[in-house]
Amino acid sequence: MRPSGLKLFLMMAVFLGMLSLRFLAFADDRFMPIADLIEEANSIDHREVMVKGEVIGDVMNRGAYTWINIEDKSGQMGLWVPRELADKVEHAGDYHYRGDVIEVSGEFRRADTALGGEMVIYVNVLTIAERGFKIEHFESNKKKETLLLLILCVTVIILLSHLRYKRKEKLKRKAS
Amino acid sequence: MIFRPQLQDFRIIAYYAGKIIIGISLFMTIPMAVALFLGETNPFIDFVISFLLCILIGLMLTLFCDTKLEPKWNHGMIIVSLSWVVAALVAAIPLLLSGHYASYLDACFEAMSGFTTTGLSLTQDLSHMAYAHQIWRHLLLFIGGQGMVVMVLTFMVRGAAGGFRLYVGEGRDEKVLPNIRHTAQFIWLVSVVYLVIGSLALMVAAKSGGLSWGKSLYHGVCIFMAAFDTGGFAPQAQNMMYYHNPAFEVVAMVIMIMGCFNFHLHYIVWSGKVKEIFKDVEMITLMVMVCVITVFICIGLSRMDVYHGVFSLFRKGFFQLISAHTTTGFQNIYSVQFINEWGSLSMLGIIFAMSLGGAVCSTTGGIKLLRCAIVAKAFSHDVKALMLPDKFVFHKKIHHFKDIVLNEKMMRNACMIVIAYVSVFFLGGLIGMTCGLPFIESFFESTSATANVGLSCGITTPDMPDILKMTYMFQMWAGRLEFMAVFALIGFLWAMVRGK
Numbered sequence: 001m002r003p004s005g006l007k008l009f010l011m012m013a014v015f016l017g018m019l020s021l022r023f024l025a026f027a028d029d030r031f032m033p034i035a036d037l038i039e040e041a042n043s044i045d046h047r048e049v050m051v052k053g054e055v056i057g058d059v060m061n062r063g064a065y066t067w068i069n070i071e072d073k074s075g076q077m078g079l080w081v082p083r084e085l086a087d088k089v090e091h092a093g094d095y096h097y098r099g100d101v102i103e104v105s106g107e108f109r110r111a112d113t114a115l116g117g118e119m120v121i122y123v124n125v126l127t128i129a130e131r132g133f134k135i136e137h138f139e140s141n142k143k144k145e146t147l148l149l150l151i152l153c154v155t156v157i158i159l160l161s162h163l164r165y166k167r168k169e170k171l172k173r174k175a176s
Numbered sequence: 177m178i179f180r181p182q183l184q185d186f187r188i189i190a191y192y193a194g195k196i197i198i199g200i201s202l203f204m205t206i207p208m209a210v211a212l213f214l215g216e217t218n219p220f221i222d223f224v225i226s227f228l229l230c231i232l233i234g235l236m237l238t239l240f241c242d243t244k245l246e247p248k249w250n251h252g253m254i255i256v257s258l259s260w261v262v263a264a265l266v267a268a269i270p271l272l273l274s275g276h277y278a279s280y281l282d283a284c285f286e287a288m289s290g291f292t293t294t295g296l297s298l299t300q301d302l303s304h305m306a307y308a309h310q311i312w313r314h315l316l317l318f319i320g321g322q323g324m325v326v327m328v329l330t331f332m333v334r335g336a337a338g339g340f341r342l343y344v345g346e347g348r349d350e351k352v353l354p355n356i357r358h359t360a361q362f363i364w365l366v367s368v369v370y371l372v373i374g375s376l377a378l379m380v381a382a383k384s385g386g387l388s389w390g391k392s393l394y395h396g397v398c399i400f401m402a403a404f405d406t407g408g409f410a411p412q413a414q415n416m417m418y419y420h421n422p423a424f425e426v427v428a429m430v431i432m433i434m435g436c437f438n439f440h441l442h443y444i445v446w447s448g449k450v451k452e453i454f455k456d457v458e459m460i461t462l463m464v465m466v467c468v469i470t471v472f473i474c475i476g477l478s479r480m481d482v483y484h485g486v487f488s489l490f491r492k493g494f495f496q497l498i499s500a501h502t503t504t505g506f507q508n509i510y511s512v513q514f515i516n517e518w519g520s521l522s523m524l525g526i527i528f529a530m531s532l533g534g535a536v537c538s539t540t541g542g543i544k545l546l547r548c549a550i551v552a553k554a555f556s557h558d559v560k561a562l563m564l565p566d567k568f569v570f571h572k573k574i575h576h577f578k579d580i581v582l583n584e585k586m587m588r589n590a591c592m593i594v595i596a597y598v599s600v601f602f603l604g605g606l607i608g609m610t611c612g613l614p615f616i617e618s619f620f621e622s623t624s625a626t627a628n629v630g631l632s633c634g635i636t637t638p639d640m641p642d643i644l645k646m647t648y649m650f651q652m653w654a655g656r657l658e659f660m661a662v663f664a665l666i667g668f669l670w671a672m673v674r675g676k
Contacts, residue, residue: 038510042517056303057412060386060420067386067420069412071303075510076414095216095306110517116422117488119510135304143221143273150228157235164239 035074037108041119045110051077051121052129055092055099068123070102079104080115081123091132101130180675181668187241188251189258194237196259197266201230203315204270211308219308222273230266253664257657264288264653267316274309276300278638281645288649290316292656293539295408295505295630296648298638302413307394310411314401320656321405321435321539322363366442367404374400374431378424385421395419403431405539408505408630416508422491425508429498436462436502436534440577457574458535458545465532465548466501469525473497476522493522496631500529503541505630514633515617523633527620530629531601541628541655543597547590549574554587596659600626600651607647608635625651 031052037044053070060067066086068079071093081104093099106123109115204227211220267290268283277283282298289296290313299305299313378396383389395411402409412418416425434442441459444452453459473493483489492509499506514523533542557572572582604622609615613635621635625648636648654662 038512039516041513057418058387058391062386069414069418071413076303076412076418078414078417078420093303095304111483111488111492113483113485113488115420117483117485117492118417118420119513137216137218139217139221143218143225147221147225147228150225150232154228154232154235157232157239161235161239 031072031103033074034070034072034077037077037121038075038119041108041110044108047108048105049108049121050103050105051079052101052103053077054101055089055132057092057094059086059089059092061086068102070104077121078118079106079121079123081126085123085126088126088128093132096135098132098135100128100132103127103129180671184243184245185251187243188245189255190237190241191243192251192255193259193262194234194241196234196255196263197230197237198234200263200266200319201227201234203319204230204312206315207270207308207312210311211306214307216306216308219270219274219306222270223308223312225273226266226270229269233266250664250668253661254668257653257661257665260288260291260653260657264291264649267291267312270309270312274305276302276305276309281642282638285645285649286313287316288652289630290314290407290409291320292628292652293317293321293405293407293503293541294625294628294652294656295402296625296632296636296652297409297630298636298645299413300638302411310398313409314398314407314411317405317407317409318367318401321401321407322367323360362443363439366439366446370404370431370434371397371400374404374427374434377427378431381421381424381427382419385419385424399424399428400431402506403428403504404435406432406435406502406504406534406541406628407539408499408507410506416495416506417510425491425495428506429495432498432502432504432506435504436538436540438535438537440537441535444577452577455575457549457576461545461549461552462501462534465529465545466497469497469501469529470494472525473522476519476525479521480517480519482517482519496526497529500526500629500631501532501534503530503533503627503629505624507631511632511634514620514631520616523616523620526631527623530623530627530631531597533627541626543594543627546576547593550582550587550590551594553582554590557582593658597626597655600654600659604647604651608644611641611644621648622651626655628652628655 030050032044032049034051034053037049037051051070051072053072053076056069056071056076058069061083064083066081066083068081068086068089069076070079089100089102091097091099103126104121104123105125106121108121110119111117112120112122204223208220208223208227211217211223264284264287267287268280271277271286272280272283276299277286278298278300285296285298288294295317375393375396378399379389379392382392382395387395398409398411401407408415410416410418416428419425438456438458441452441456470493473496474489477483477489477493483492495506495508498504509517514526518526531542532548533544534540536544536546553572553574574580574582601619601623604626605615605619608618608622613621617633617635620631620633623629624631635644
């Protein structure tokens with residue numbers, strides 16, 4: 001009996017899905033964690049590496065090149081990026097913003113003499129994987145309740161101290 | 177016979193501890209204002225909660241333990257040692273509320289590290305921390321570097337005699353000016369004047385590196401507080417590596433060196449006697465040790481083939497040496513690079529520099545240059561005495577703002593402190609090894625904590641065992657107070673239990 005069109009379609013969809021998952025897994029393996037770069041710096045010196053991470057702090061322009069710092073789950077690293085590639089970055093991460101997540105490839109240098117001994121990646125390809133966004137910070141109700149309670153307690157203490165002071169003054173006046 | 181403490185002893189201690197807590201709460205208004213200005217609502221609430229809690233505790237202690245009695249010597253030591261612990265506990269509250277610390281213990285560790293101007297950090301996701309909390313971390317360095325007691329003396333203490341006892345309890349036994357209150361006010365004046373000049377210099381250097389003016393000012397102020405108070409915190413997790421800016425590092429080095437000067441030396445230089453810098457025994461010791469250790473570090477780094485080029489060697493090697501010797505703790509290399517790349521000789525050079533530290537009556541930690549000079553002088557005197565005829569009489573002299581003849585008491589005190597430091601270095605190292613860490617890394621981190629340096633070879637992380645966190649907290653606290661105040665507190669607690 002020949003399989004129906006629907007069954008064939010479902011089998012193709014499952015096959016393509018598994019293939020894309022495998023591709024994604026493979027794609028993530030291409031990116032080296034920053035901690036591994038630092039740990040294995042001697043063995044990967046002057047080799048091409050790929051790194052993925054969030055742009056943090058500030059994009060620091062230095063003429064034809066720019067310093068960008070990125071962070072992944074394992075650490076932070078400086079990237080020496082040609083200005084035209086660096087201009088693609090819109091958001092750097094801080095308290096208010098999640099920075100752009102970028103994928104870069106370039107030559108890793110353990111202690112680059114031209115840059116004063118810095119550990120750096122000389123970037124030659126930069127793509128924006130995810131755009132950054134403004135972070136919504138929600139206020140905690142528990143903190144607000146604690147605040148009200150503390151205001152009450154401090155008010156009581158100040159009142160008590162004021163009454164104590166008044167009583168002392170009264171006693172002083174009576175004694176004199 | 178040990179006498180049990182009386183109620184009046186507790187009252188005096190609690191009263192002054194309360195004043196210090198109120199003082200800490202007043203400093204919290206600064207990050208509160210920053211949070212309000214920048215629209216950081218959650219941090220603003222965090223600081224208001226912490227402020228009110230401190231006011232509540234401080235008011236209760238000062239009201240219910242109000243006393244007209246002046247603190248005696250033992251009170252001074254105990255007030256200081258206890259206040260630093262209490263201050264760390266209350267200063268940790270806004271840090272815990274920030275959500276960047278795994279536990280209250282981690283937040284207390286950070287607060288203690290800040291107050292003791294160590295700079296070891298357990299902050300998580302520092303890149304996304306609010307500016308208000310960042311300012312608070314750096315303010316802890318500023319308060320601790322000047323001395324909490326100095327702060328209290330400036331504004332809150334009635335009598336001079338009691339004030340001096342508190343001042344000495346904080347590990348300072350030199351008065352800059354005859355009146356202790358004037359000494360405290362001078363220390364603040366120096367710090368504020370240098371804050372303005374130093375922050376501007378760092379701001380210009382940061383701007384030349386590509387930061388905006390606003391960010392340059394922010395980073396300039398933070399890095400100044402960390403450099404002058406030889407604390408070593410930075411607003412970004414990469415520490416000094418974040419800036420990729422040699423000019424910025426040079427300015428920071430100058431400020432670190434100024435931070436390691438004796439405040440008395442600052443006063444003398446401000447009075448016009450600049451040549452005193454080259455005559456003072458502490459400065460001579462600093463220059464000699466920097467030169468000697470630089471040689472060893474250069475040999476070590478060259479042997480390991482770490483940096484190619486004189487500029488790279490100077491920038492990384494010399495900067496780390498100055499950071500270690502001034503007990504600042506700024507890092508322009510990754511922590512693991514100490515172990516993976518620098519090698520044993522360079523690491524030992526750094527450990528030695530950390531243990532020596534800076535001048536007495538400064539913001540630095542370590543054994544202190546004056547004590548090292550006294551011990552070295554005593555040693556050379558004894559060797560000379562062996563070689564010269566018995567009837568030959570000569571004095572041991574050093575020049576420390578004036579010519580001082582060394583006596584047995586001074587040498588004994590210096591040796592005692594040296595022994596205490598070295599013992600605690602080894603004790604911390606031993607505990608680290610008990611937790612499974614290798615010898616040199618464990619000893620490196622232990623020395624860094626005790627000498628209030630803050631350099632890390634990768635051991636200090638949020639994942640490290642709690643016993644190690646508590647060990648380093650104790651080491652930071654004991655090292656900052658130079659042990660005497662800590663021993664006094666332990667003696668006080670013992671007397672409470674076993675006294676008659």
